[in-house]
Amino acid sequence: MAPPRLAFEGISKVFPGVKALSDVSFSVAPGEIHALLGENGAGKSTLLRILSGVFRATEGEVKVDGTVHHFRKPDSARQAGIAMIHQELQQVPHLSVAQNMFLGHSLTRFGGMIVNRREQERRAAEALAMIDPSIDPAVPISTLKVAQRQVVEIARALLDKAKIIAMDEPTSSLTPSEFERLAEIIERLAASGVSIIYVSHKMDEVFRVCQRATVMRDGKVVGVGIDLKTTSPDDVIAMMVGRELLTEEHHSHTTDTVSVEVRNLSTHRIRDVSFDLHKGEVLGVAGLVGSGRTELLRALSGADKLISGTVNVDGKALTLSNPRAAIAAGIGLLPEERKREGIIPGRSVSMNMALPSMNRFSKAGIINHRKLKRTAEDLLKRVNLRPFQLDRQIRLFSGGNQQKAIIARWLAAGSRILLFDEPTRGIDVGAKSEIYHLIEDLAHEGHSIIVVSSELPEVMRVSDRVLVMRDGAVVAELGHEDLSEETIVSHAVGKADNRRGAA
Structure with missing residues (x-):
């Protein structure tokens, strides 16, 4: 019998005062799409860093096609056919697609004195042609959408002849249609014999693309070789968190008191937006990426300059000249880019x-x-x-x-007015549940909350009402009883408007 493509055997990792991994063992077959699941802090990232040569295991072995490897650096893992695609893409914005694909091992000529850009672009185009030939290897990578930049990372792995590709939260910034495109690419890679380790907190995606799963908790494997065709998402989640997460209905705490009045608000990215936000209310904002959701919250937090419109807080006109003015008025923003804009690491x-x-x-x-x-x-x-x-x-x-x-x-x-932009992006299922309860508790205490989310089940779970945005404008306002994924999507893409026009 042929050995597995990848095998972790008794992997442990000890940091000063902390045992991050304890006796982790599981294997991945050639051409298998294998989910690696667990809450944040379960040990997934540490294990992948050992696989990619960033960390060295304290104990245990990593085998690729039956051969034992002790990777001392990332380049050693790359030469063994291992590629890592991170949640936060490791790319240099001002360099071209091809330059990013050859980052760290450029093709040169004249004894290494000059980078051979033409040959780099030719080889990059060959790799891209296998998955998305529409991407020009000569353009700056900053001009591409996030989904296209993910494709570039996959093409880079193919360029390195990767046999194992580990994907860490690859869809955290993708739309549903972009995920479907990525899923097709992953399935094609697997069909060609490439093994995929797929890390995600989105159970619907895991069950869509993966065949088997390994579940980790507190640095240990608690479930191995789980057949996802015969196992329910609820069972997998219970294994991840060590308990069942109760599915709870939404409870409204909205009052008749209006805390924020927005009238005809416009910036360079939103236009003529008007709505009221009540004390104790959770107002959801849905729409496709680029619809103006984030820009609306940035305007209300003073981060983006207003062109026109008014904002009243508790009946008083607010001059949103900068974030300090918004903070003084009791407005707090949880930004979408948490690591870049929300914290000092x-x-x-x-x-x-x-x-x-x-x-x-x-x-x-x-x-x-x-x-x-x-x-x-x-x-x-x-x-x-x-x-x-x-x-x-x-x-x-x-x-x-x-x-x-x-x-x-x-x-x-x-702060009495809280603006949550993608509050659970990249967060595990247990922490998601806690964030939902926090939002509900804050509303019960009288805070007024706006939640922007790309996950429709999430926005429906937490919201009393939902505004749907398209092309920078609010195109629908839906009460909680009117919420469904189909209704929100139809307004977000314009189908509902088309149906009304046809009538």
Whole structure:
């Protein structure tokens, strides 16, 4: 019998004071699409870093086609036929597609003195032709959509003759149609004999593309070789979190009191947007990528300049000249790009929490660390930060716990109006459930909340009403009782308008 394409045998990894992996063993067959599942902090990323040569295992072996490998650096893993496609793409924006594909191992001539760009573009075009020949290898990679940039990373792996491709949350920024295109590419790769390790928190995607799964929890394997054709998503989720997640109905806490009035708001990306937001209400915003959802929240948070329109908060006109003005008015934004725009990675979680309200914790430029610690303990305990280490750098926390810290930030600032942009992107199912409960609890306390989400089940789960946007404008307002994925999508793409026009 032929050996598996990839085998982890007794992999353990110990960091100072922490055992991140304990005796992890499972295998992946040639041409198999294998899901690697678990909550954030389960050990998936550590395992993939061992596979890609970033970390060395403390114990155990990695075998590729039956041969034992101890990768000392990423280049060694690449030469063994292993490619890693990260959630945050490892690309240089101002370089061309071809230059990015040959990053770190450029083709040269004249004894290595000159990069052979023409040959790089030729070989890049050959690799791209196998999956998406429409991508021009000579254009700057920054001009491509996220979905196309994902394709470039896959083509780069093919260029390196990868036998194993690990994909870490590859669809976190993709639309449903872009996911379907990626799924077709993955299936073609598998049919050609390439083995895929697929990491995702989106169960519908996992069950769409993967054949088997390995589930991890707390650094250990708790389920191996799971046949996804005969196993339900609920059973897999229960294995991941160690408990059943109860499916709960939406509970509305909206009141008749209007907290925010938006009239005829326009920026360079949105046009003539009007709506009311009530105290205790969760207002969802849906639409395709590029419809203006994020830009609406940026306008309300003072990040984007207004061209026209008015915003009243508690009956008072607000001049949104900058984010500081919005914060002073009680508006807090949880941005879509959490790592780039929401946190200072090298600072502690408590300092990140205090960023917009540092004047509460300082006098004459001197921070009252005792007061800061008391507030951080209260608020971070309330949002269930895990691990509860207030002095730990925020970059060392999972995405879900970083998001909890940002929510605590706005509670510390006394914000009454909360703007959540993709609140659970890249967050595991257990943390998602906690974020949903936090949103509902905050609404119950009287906060007014706007939630932008690309996941329709999510926006339907948390919202009292949903605004649907298209081309920078609000094209529909749907009450909770009128919500369905079909209705939202039909408005988002214009089909509902077409049907009314035909009538």
